Amino acid sequence: MSASRQNDDDDDDDPSVLRVALCQLPVTNDKAQNHQTAREYLNRAANQGARLVVLPEIWNSPYATAAFPEYAEQLPDVLAQDGDGHTGVYESPSADLLRESAKEHKLWIVGGSIPERDDDDKIYNTSLVFDPQGNLVAKHRKMHLFDIDVPGGITFFESDTLSPGNTVSHFATPWGNIGLGICYDIRFPEYAMLLAKEHDCGILIYPGAFNLTTGPAHWELLQRGRAVDNQCFVLTASPARTEPPSKAGLYPHYTAWGHSTAVSPWGEVIATTNEKAGIVFADLDLSKVTEMRTSIPIGKQKRTDLYQLVGKS
Numbered sequence: 001m002s003a004s005r006q007n008d009d010d011d012d013d014d015p016s017v018l019r020v021a022l023c024q025l026p027v028t029n030d031k032a033q034n035h036q037t038a039r040e041y042l043n044r045a046a047n048q049g050a051r052l053v054v055l056p057e058i059w060n061s062p063y064a065t066a067a068f069p070e071y072a073e074q075l076p077d078v079l080a081q082d083g084d085g086h087t088g089v090y091e092s093p094s095a096d097l098l099r100e101s102a103k104e105h106k107l108w109i110v111g112g113s114i115p116e117r118d119d120d121d122k123i124y125n126t127s128l129v130f131d132p133q134g135n136l137v138a139k140h141r142k143m144h145l146f147d148i149d150v151p152g153g154i155t156f157f158e159s160d161t162l163s164p165g166n167t168v169s170h171f172a173t174p175w176g177n178i179g180l181g182i183c184y185d186i187r188f189p190e191y192a193m194l195l196a197k198e199h200d201c202g203i204l205i206y207p208g209a210f211n212l213t214t215g216p217a218h219w220e221l222l223q224r225g226r227a228v229d230n231q232c233f234v235l236t237a238s239p240a241r242t243e244p245p246s247k248a249g250l251y252p253h254y255t256a257w258g259h260s261t262a263v264s265p266w267g268e269v270i271a272t273t274n275e276k277a278g279i280v281f282a283d284l285d286l287s288k289v290t291e292m293r294t295s296i297p298i299g300k301q302k303r304t305d306l307y308q309l310v311g312k313s
């Protein structure tokens with residue numbers, strides 16, 4: 001028997017308040033261990049009343065470009081659904097775990113991200129979203145790759161092994177439309193604006209794994225910026241910070257900033273944490289989106305005679 005509190009059907013959801021859980025879990029080089037950890041965090045989040053749970057960027061694999069091809073799985077496709085919550089042919093224990101947990105706990109799960117191998121052998125950094133019936137409702141391939149070289153700071157080139165995605169990703173829920181990006185995607189205000197403006201998203205979610213150079217400087221600032229620009233909630237989930245293995249590991253150790261956070265449309269941090277493992281809970285009052293968009297109506301005040309955002313997909 002499941003130990004979780006059984007969530008009621010979607011019909012009983014109060015559309016004005018959404019309890020979210022941001023899982024800041026420790027990630028290791030052992031995929032089976034990472035699966036067990038993810039299951040435990042999803043159980044805990046459900047037990048404490050969350051309706052939507054977010055996992056961090058790359059939760060089943062080390063965050064290392066050389067590791068991505070080894071840990072990559074063939075993921076399901078949203079279009080391949082057969083109506084029973086199943087999808088076409090794929091081979092992914094990680095996606096199975098997310099789908100089973102979503103159904104078991106009647107949760108919306110934004111499955112952080114995992115390395116994906118497609119039919120052409122390209123590798124992507126991909127997020128899957130499951131609804132409480134276990135249907136795959138969104139699949140986002142990180143669209144802006146994390147390729148940076150900060151002198152004296154961090155050098156990282158995701159494009160060494162990853163290809164970028166091309167999808168503006170969002171999904172409908174009883175609490176309105178939710179937009180999805182992954183980590184570095186948060187640096188691109190145009191993408192957030194497309195989600196908020198053209199796809200009417202009141203919540204933007206970014207599983208992420210910032211680092212000790214850009215994390216302290218930009219992580220919270222970017223979240224608050226996207227929230228105020230778009231007058232919406234912004235949610236992030238990071239891996240917990242872990243120590244490098246005592247012996248040199250197979251892959252370079254990535255030290256995550258942590259600080260999974262929820263920001264309101266006003267730009268306030270409503271829930272956050274430090275670098276340690278744990279779950280951040282937040283109760284989102286969705287009326288704040290309308291209140292903000294009505295009281296400071298920048299959406300209607302844009303000078304579209306002088307500038308305009310053009311979505312191309």
Ligand SMILES: O=C(O)CCC(=O)C(=O)O
Nearest residue numbers: 146183184209210211214
């Ligand atoms: O933008 C940054 O500074 C960090 C981004 C990152 O860590 C990522 O995209 O995985």
